[in-house]
Amino acid sequence: MVGAGFAGVACVRRLERRLTGREAVISLLSPFSYQLYLPLLPQVASGVLTPQSVALSLRRSQKHRTRILPGGAIGIDTDAKVCVVRTITGDIRTEPYDHLVLTPGSVTRTFDIPGLAEHARGLKTLAEAAYIRDHVIAQLDLADASEDEAERAARLQFVVVGGGYAGTETAACLQMLTHNAVKRYHRLDPELIKWHLVDIAPALMPELGPKLGEAALAILKRRGIEVSLGVSVSSVDDDNVTLTDGRVLPCRTLIWTAGVAASPLIGTLGAETVRGRLMVEPDLTVPGLPGVYAMGDAAAVPDLAKDEAGAICPPTAQHAMRQGKVAADNLVAALRGEQTYPYAHKDLGLVVDLGGIDAVSKPLGVELHGLPAQVVARGYHWSALRTNVAKARVMTNWLINAVAGDDFVRTGFLASKSGTLKDFEYTDAYLTPEQVRAHTASLRAVASS
Numbered sequence: 001m002v003g004a005g006f007a008g009v010a011c012v013r014r015l016e017r018r019l020t021g022r023e024a025v026i027s028l029l030s031p032f033s034y035q036l037y038l039p040l041l042p043q044v045a046s047g048v049l050t051p052q053s054v055a056l057s058l059r060r061s062q063k064h065r066t067r068i069l070p071g072g073a074i075g076i077d078t079d080a081k082v083c084v085v086r087t088i089t090g091d092i093r094t095e096p097y098d099h100l101v102l103t104p105g106s107v108t109r110t111f112d113i114p115g116l117a118e119h120a121r122g123l124k125t126l127a128e129a130a131y132i133r134d135h136v137i138a139q140l141d142l143a144d145a146s147e148d149e150a151e152r153a154a155r156l157q158f159v160v161v162g163g164g165y166a167g168t169e170t171a172a173c174l175q176m177l178t179h180n181a182v183k184r185y186h187r188l189d190p191e192l193i194k195w196h197l198v199d200i201a202p203a204l205m206p207e208l209g210p211k212l213g214e215a216a217l218a219i220l221k222r223r224g225i226e227v228s229l230g231v232s233v234s235s236v237d238d239d240n241v242t243l244t245d246g247r248v249l250p251c252r253t254l255i256w257t258a259g260v261a262a263s264p265l266i267g268t269l270g271a272e273t274v275r276g277r278l279m280v281e282p283d284l285t286v287p288g289l290p291g292v293y294a295m296g297d298a299a300a301v302p303d304l305a306k307d308e309a310g311a312i313c314p315p316t317a318q319h320a321m322r323q324g325k326v327a328a329d330n331l332v333a334a335l336r337g338e339q340t341y342p343y344a345h346k347d348l349g350l351v352v353d354l355g356g357i358d359a360v361s362k363p364l365g366v367e368l369h370g371l372p373a374q375v376v377a378r379g380y381h382w383s384a385l386r387t388n389v390a391k392a393r394v395m396t397n398w399l400i401n402a403v404a405g406d407d408f409v410r411t412g413f414l415a416s417k418s419g420t421l422k423d424f425e426y427t428d429a430y431l432t433p434e435q436v437r438a439h440t441a442s443l444r445a446v447a448s449s
Contacts, residue, residue: 001066002073002083004058006031006317007090007094007296009386010324011101011331018332021083026066027095029073031088033058033210036126037390039317040381045136046173046355047388047406051126053393055388069095073269074429075436077290080443082438083386086429093446094440099291099331102278103324104263104313106297107425108256115236120256122160122421123170131419132255134410136174137181139252141410143192143436144185154391155191159241161233162257163199168216169423170257171197175299195225196249197256200232205316205360208367212360215369216417219358221321242405247365247401260315262298263428274312282342284327293331295323306342317384318348351377385444 001008008028015026034055042048058068074092075084076414108122118309121135122128136158142305143155158178160171182190197220204213204220204227220227229241233254235242241251262277271286272279277300278286284301286292296299297315301323313319322345332341349363351373361367361372368376385391422428431439 001026001028001101001103003105003263003296003298004028004032005033005103005105005296006035006320007057007324007327008101008103009035009056010321011103011295011328012324013061014325014328015331016065019122019330019335021336022130027069027097028057028058028066029069029071029083029085029095031070031072032126033068033070035386037381037385038124038410039165040128040394041123041126042169042173042353043124043353044240045123045132046177046181046357047133047408048173048401049394049397051130052388053397055126056390060389062388071431072426073265075431075433075439076100076102076265077436077440078292080440080444081291082440084237084431084439092439093445097291097433099335100293101327101331102265102286102292102298103296103320104265104298105257106260107427108421109259109261109263110256110421112259113233116206116256117422118418118420119236119238120421121419122256122425123166124260125424127413130411130413130422131424132174133177135253135419136177137410140178140181140185140188140408144187144404150250152188153238155252156188157194157196157234157249157251158248158253158255159196159198159251160255160257161203162259163203163204163227163229164257164259165198165350167197167199167255168205168220168360169355170255171195171225171352172220172223172358174255175220175223177406177408179204179223180406184408194444195223197225197227198231198233198243199229202230204229204351208352208360208362212362212367212369216352216354216360219354219360219369223326228320229378231429232398243398260297264427266298268431268433268436270433277312282344283330283340284323284343285340291334293327295327296320299323301343304342305346313345316350317348319345321384351380353377353381357411 037054038197071085071087073083140157143152239250301313302313303313326343351361359377360369361373363378
């Protein structure tokens with residue numbers, strides 16, 4: 001098993017329940033021994049939740065018997081039936097498999113924009129969320145200490161790129177962080193703090209529909225966030241973010257959430273892809289690769305609940321968790337010579353938490369905004385947390401934050417790092433298909449003999 005996201009953990013838990021120790025040995029490749037509840041990362045970045053609240057331990061269950069390998073798969077050779085693994089100590093080793101379940105997830109999608117790789121920060125990992133919180137508070141500290149008006153204005157201007165759920169929630173939650181924090185900085189004029197949300201799309205979160213998209217837009221504008229649609233970033237440097245409409249924003253913080261792309265691990269397979277995601281059959285098997293299953297963000301799973309030809313499931317948690325269970329059932333069925341079944345799930349709706357009492361939600365097609373939407377959004381996230389300990393921590397954090405607020409302190413976490421996407425997502429760690437085959441040449445020779 002590769003990956004400990006929603007799909008991977010759901011699959012492992014199902015396999016542990018359905019297979020005995022005599023039937024199979026289950027191994028899980030993951031750099032961290034926790035499942036990250038990704039939808040709540042903006043609340044970690046804004047300090048509403050602690051990092052531990054959204055990191056659900058894989059070792060807490062007393063029934064746990066899966067072997068956890070602390071590392072990441074950086075290449076796969078399906079001929080030799082091995083994964084090439086980089087451990088957390090940097091060593092490279094191979095792990096053989098009989099059946100392979102791929103749930104490596106996704107990475108932040110980037111473009112060839114001058115300066116982007118050197119200056120953009122993402123919000124895809126727990127470390128990034130903690131880093132961004134420190135970084136934003138550091139800008140307030142530095143602006144407060146500066147006597148240079150230009151520097152002060154630049155440090156208090158923030159740009160978020162991406163008008164999807166992640167970008168909208170990130171801009172909304174971090175704007176609330178700075179809005180509340182600036183009250184502790186008596187030398188700073190709150191009017192100097194400016195947040196920009198930029199997206200090339202013509203509408204905000206189009207999946208929600210025009211009515212809720214407009215409701216979310218109204219909430220952001222009421223908070224003073226400047227939303228620019230139909231616009232993207234043309235270049236970034238140490239001091240400025242230049243937009244495609246010609247505007248130059250003096251800025252020291254660019255948060256990039258402009259979509260996701262399948263894990264680069266998929267490129268090492270040499271298999272067919274759909275829009276960058278690994279093509280799979282409705283039963284979640286990979287065509288032409290016996291014994292290989294794939295799901296989640298990295299797989300183009302046919303959406304059988306839609307009448308639209310060629311529709312694939314969106315990369316959301318509700319689909320990933322259910323795909324994991326179906327993949328486990330189909331793997332068990334294949335081992336026992338039983339019938340497998342296709343994956344089908346009708347989308348239950350979407351929730352977007354904008355912080356405080358603001359949210360927009362569409363549960364089962366019902367459009368909500370304001371406090372009712374916030375109740376639905378937080379209720380959904382709370383119920384989706386896998387362990388009771390995590391539920392208790394998240395609820396306690398929400399209550400403490402509502403009553404006592406935040407102290408807005410920096411931890412100094414990774415202060416020496418530049419905080420770019422590569423620093424946290426390790427997108428340059430993966431091997432090319434040629435490198436994989438060179439690394440496993442001896443194993444393939446043994447397999448063929």
